[in-house]
Amino acid sequence: MSVLVVRGAVAVVDGGGRVRTGDVVSVDGVIVETADLTDAIEMDATGCVVTAGLVNAHHHLLQTAFRTLPGTRGIPMREWLPAMAAAYTKAGVDPELTGLAARAGLAEALLCGVTTVADHHLTWPCGADTVGMARAAADAAAALGARLVFVRGAARDDPQEAAASADAIVRALLPGIHGGVSSDGMLQVAVGPAGVHSDSRETFDLLGEVAREHGLRRRTQANEVVDVEIALERYGARPLDLLEEWGWLGPDVTLAHLCDVTDDEIARLAASGVSATHAPGCDVPMGWGIAPVRRLRDAGLAVGLGTSGGGSNDAGHLLADARLAMQVSALVGPQLPASEVLDMATAGSADGLGRPELGRLTPGSAADLCLWDVSGVADAGVADPVAGLLWASPGRRPRTVIVGGRVVVDEGRLTTADEDEIVAQLYERVRR
Numbered sequence: 001m002s003v004l005v006v007r008g009a010v011a012v013v014d015g016g017g018r019v020r021t022g023d024v025v026s027v028d029g030v031i032v033e034t035a036d037l038t039d040a041i042e043m044d045a046t047g048c049v050v051t052a053g054l055v056n057a058h059h060h061l062l063q064t065a066f067r068t069l070p071g072t073r074g075i076p077m078r079e080w081l082p083a084m085a086a087a088y089t090k091a092g093v094d095p096e097l098t099g100l101a102a103r104a105g106l107a108e109a110l111l112c113g114v115t116t117v118a119d120h121h122l123t124w125p126c127g128a129d130t131v132g133m134a135r136a137a138a139d140a141a142a143a144l145g146a147r148l149v150f151v152r153g154a155a156r157d158d159p160q161e162a163a164a165s166a167d168a169i170v171r172a173l174l175p176g177i178h179g180g181v182s183s184d185g186m187l188q189v190a191v192g193p194a195g196v197h198s199d200s201r202e203t204f205d206l207l208g209e210v211a212r213e214h215g216l217r218r219r220t221q222a223n224e225v226v227d228v229e230i231a232l233e234r235y236g237a238r239p240l241d242l243l244e245e246w247g248w249l250g251p252d253v254t255l256a257h258l259c260d261v262t263d264d265e266i267a268r269l270a271a272s273g274v275s276a277t278h279a280p281g282c283d284v285p286m287g288w289g290i291a292p293v294r295r296l297r298d299a300g301l302a303v304g305l306g307t308s309g310g311g312s313n314d315a316g317h318l319l320a321d322a323r324l325a326m327q328v329s330a331l332v333g334p335q336l337p338a339s340e341v342l343d344m345a346t347a348g349s350a351d352g353l354g355r356p357e358l359g360r361l362t363p364g365s366a367a368d369l370c371l372w373d374v375s376g377v378a379d380a381g382v383a384d385p386v387a388g389l390l391w392a393s394p395g396r397r398p399r400t401v402i403v404g405g406r407v408v409v410d411e412g413r414l415t416t417a418d419e420d421e422i423v424a425q426l427y428e429r430v431r432r
């Protein structure tokens with residue numbers, strides 16, 4: 001039995017906005033109320049705020065290899081999509097590149113306090129070893145000690161091939177498992193077309209069938225500018241009308257982006273039980289809009305937070321995007337308080353993944369946690385340490401990160417891999 005006790009924190013954010021002081025105790029990777037601490041490993045959290053590990057509900061890890069590419073900024077989404085696609089073709093997306101990009105993106109995630117990443121993988125070249133690509137991402141996560149939700153996406157893929165590949169991936173990565181989550185909770189598989197702007201009803205239908213057969217979560221992207229434009233052009237309907245008609249609004253579905261939604265659509269989304277992922281670190285710099293998070297949450301939707309990929313948001317720093325979410329919220333309604341946005345970046349994201357055991361520090365939750373040192377000059381004078389966690393010290397990184405009771409970041413450095421080697425291998429592969 002492995003017992004860990006984290007002591008002396010300035011504040012412990014439990015989840016659901018509850019803040020307390022005192023110990024955080026875990027036994028064999030699970031948070032408990034109390035335990036026999038005789039042989040416990042003690043961790044000193046003096047000067048730190050302790051939170052649950054952050055959950056990045058929307059990333060495209062492959063794009064970690066394609067950050068700040070010339071010709072991909074300041075252009076409309078219609079031009080951005082083919083510009084990115086040309087870069088993928090030039091680099092040749094295969095298991096090696098998928099693994100190296102995932103390794104860099106997941107290492108960055110852990111160093112930023114993100115313990116779970118949902119990787120919506122959308123690039124599947126014709127004839128590619130798709131199981132090999134998924135396995136490469138899963139192996140990278142396992143080696144680093146990060147939790148991964150691998151989403152078998154599609155973007156103009158042949159519908160039959162996409163579905164056959166999704167089925168093969170879940171059988172290979174989670175053999176004999178129904179429900180899409182490994183027994184240790186470290187790996188999850190889900191499915192998700194890129195959106196109605198790129199994929200046909202047949203792709204949604206067939207990936208939906210794979211999800212039903214294996215009990216997987218479904219995800220897609222909806223209502224960025226181009227999504228609405230193309231849906232109106234092609235079908236004479238808005239994306240959410242199509243998703244509703246195609247059976248893709250339900251409690252097992254999460255929609256990323258949702259920049260441009262009407263009040264009527266928000267009411268229908270809430271009634272369907274669908275959840276949402278806000279990704280301001282992508283939507284704002286790309287000019288796609290700002291999701292009306294306050295109205296979504298007031299309507300009863302679970303809203304999580306995601307960074308989206310390196311092709312639009314060049315960082316996978318979810319806490320920085322939580323800060324941005326607060327800043328821009330005031331442009332589309334009442335400002336979101338820090339505690340609420342932190343809840344979105346933890347429990348809200350976890351709920352959208354169907355993982356209520358993540359993103360919280362309540363008894364029974366996974367022992368995924370971050371120690372954020374708030375004792376430095378950038379936090380001096382802060383009255384509310386939880387608000388300060390998000391508002392003060394932009395770009396803040398945690399001192400210690402624990403996943404399932406295991407320390408994966410110590411004193412701000414990875415314990416599970418050589419950071420320099422991760423960087424060098426990715427540069428070598430993309431020849432930059």
Ligand SMILES: [Zn+2]
Nearest residue numbers: 221256308309
């Ligand atoms: Zn996205």
